[in-house]
Amino acid sequence: MVKLLIDLITEGTIDLEVSAENWEAAVRKGGELLVSSGAAENRYIKAMIEMVRQLGPYIVISKGIAFPHARPEDGVLKNGVSLITLKEAVDFGDEDNDPIKLVISFCSTDSEGHLTALSELVDFLRDEDAVNNVMNAKSKSEVVEIMKRVVAAG
Template identity: 30%
Template sequence: MLSEAIDSRLILMDVVAQDFSDAIRLSVKPLAENGFVTSAYAERIVGIFHESGPYIVITRHIALPHAPEGSGALKTALGFTKLKRPVFSGHKTNDPVKYLFPLSAAANHSHLELLSGLADLLSREAFVRQLASVATKEDFLSLLKKYEGGSSYG
């Protein structure tokens, strides 16, 4: 269950980012501060973004900042960042980015279950639409609980 797997210390609300690179750095910062990734992890993600483009913008308004194995992930973790103002990544169809789900994927593949749960939630239009109304960490975790496990509220 994502609501149990997401550490509340990794949830940020109303973050002000100057641009997409800044949004990546800010969303990953709690992962570094809490020992899930090294301090260099965010810069690796930003570097790949500048080299490869907005590959981490996975669906409309949503990015999944992550880097390959060996880039500084220490423990598996998934966070959430809601931006105060959307930023542009350069993705033709999914901009602007409003929400980021920073991922630290440890080498043991334990992140695959997190990604599966996240993919399920992001496939639900009502869940994505209701992200706009979350104002606190508790609101976000309540929204996760509402939709996980096959629920179809909304």
């Protein structure tokens, strides 16, 4: 089984202290990393935003954390994960878990990859120290090391 998070979160798919004026800009910035890494087409970004407009802030999965994604047919080229921390947290419309500081964007070519990544993400979210360390990381390499430790321990 592919360890999606550990294999796909690289320094090239991480951005720290990103400025975003609202949730759409935050989703767009995470999506741009998926596009630049070759994992998705530009239209995937629009699809992620449209999913939230249609379904509400279902992508907010925990306090301070959003997990934007869309369907494979919306422009996925290969499995991909990006991670951004926001300079200033933004509201996504989830009163229990706003404001959001960490955005982990995701694309998968099929539902199996989706489930694997979600499973690993759950392991990460259970480790509050790791989540806080990622949110406060000062370097991309620090984020990669934290994620590797959590996935290896899971």
